[in-house]
Amino acid sequence: MRALLPLILLAGCAGATETPPASTLATASVTARGETDAVGTANADAADDPAIWRNAADPAASLIVGTDKKAGLYVYGLDGKARSFLDAGRVNNVDLRSDVRIAGTPGVLVAASDRSDKAQAMVALFRLDTATAKLVPLAKLPAGAGEAYGMCLYRSGDAVFAFLVMKDGTIAQMALDLSGATPTGKVVRRMKLGTQSxxxxxxxxxxxxxxxEEDVGLWRFDAALTGSATPVPIAKADGQQIVADAEGVALAGEYVVVSSQGDNAYAVYRLDDDSYVGRFRIAAGTIDGTSETDGIEIARGDFGPAFPGGLMVVQDGDNAPDAQNFKLxxxxxxxxxxxxD
Incomplete structure (x- = not known):
């Protein structure tokens, strides 16, 4: 969701809008080295969340999966060109795991939050055919009442779980059974944050x-089934480190990064002690900068000559005059x- 902050300042100035709040903390700048084709839904907040598959044999041939939350899923190459599109409906967030056994065969599992029915949340599963850069639908799994919003996968040993974040802050942990021809899943635990997440x-x-949690900040949970369901606060949306909304979250080695959507920046924290590291923006260069970012994803490692130390993919909420896209x-x-480092 874009952080639009309407404010009527005076009766004689109806319709004026407040400038987004600015953090006073030092904020570094970088520029994008690439961008994807725009999503197909124009004149709308449509692009939302990316996931990255790294091709270990040929890193420059890695792939990006990105959502058009009004229409479906794109698969892009690192050149930014759309390799395929799947009409998957209103899928909001997406994640993937490589080397997962699907019906007994190793493959790349892709999961998306399906909000086609805003009253009944679904987890949509796909296999990524890395040879053709196409997504193959596998199943849609019910996750209970609520509007599906966030999505991330978790692997513990041979077990694979999907975390589905509902718009009201409910988090459903679903155990996935990928052994059969059609995957199944069961919600095994629920957790809760107080507001929209x-x-x-x-x-x-x-x-x-x-x-x-968009207006509150970043939280940490124990992902284990037997772990505590009580959230631990990492960072507040205090108008400094994070300016609400707190949106996309990604891991980068020993760091966790969160989109500070309210001032078009990204905040970085250490995983070992939750300490604040710093902030940065993606500024305009040869490629335009990013603003109003929803989803982000980061993968460390070699991704070829343009991204030798890792790749960050960022949703850009304003890619005018074209529709929204993702920056690399x-x-x-x-x-x-x-x-x-």
């Missing part, structure tokens, strides 16, 4: 789940701007 990411290494940023550039 969306962005999430799960850390397979530490067993932690990070969720952004080298993680090396972010690390250098923040003076971090």
């Amino acid at each position: 969306e962005g999430c990411v799960a850390d397979d290494r530490t067993g932690r789940l990070y969720v952004a 940023v080298a993680w090396d550039d972010v690390a250098a701007a923040l003076k971090r």
Whole structure:
């Protein structure tokens, strides 16, 4: 959701809008090295969330999956060109895991939050055919009452879970059974934040789940089934580190990054002690900068000559005169701007 802040200042100035609040903290700048084709839905808040598949054999041939939340899912190459589109309906957030056994065969599992029915949440599952860059529908799994919003996958040993964040802050943890020809799933745990929430990411290494509550800030949960369902606060949307809305959340090695949508920036925190690292923006360069960012994704590692130290993919809420799209940023550039590894 865009952070539109209408404010009637005076009776004689009806219709005036407040300038988005500005953090006074130092904020570094980087520029994008690439961008995707625009999504097909024009004149609307449509592009939303990306996921990244890294091709270990040929990193420059890696793929990006991105949502047009009004229409379906795109698969892009690192050149930004759309390789395929699947009419998957109103899918909002997306995540993936590689080397998952699907019907007994290793593959890339893609999961999206399906909000086609705003009263009944669904998890939509797909297999990514990496040879053809196409998505193959597998199943739609019911997750109970609520409007599906955020989505992230979590793997613990051989078990694969989907975390579905409802718009009201309810978080449903679904255990996925991928052994049969058609996957099945069962909600095994529910957690709750107080208000509208969306962005999430799960850390397979530490067993932690990070969720952004839009007007409140960033929280951490224990992702284990037997773990505590009580959220631990990481950062407040205090108008400084994070300017509401807190939106997309992504892991970058030892860091977690959250979109500070209210002032078109991104805040970075350490995973080991939750400490604040810094902030950055994606400014205009050869490619235009980003604003009003919803979803983000980061993958460390080699992604070819343009992204040798990792890739960050960022939804751009204003790609005028074209429809919304996703910007591609080298993680090396972010690390250098923040003076971090």
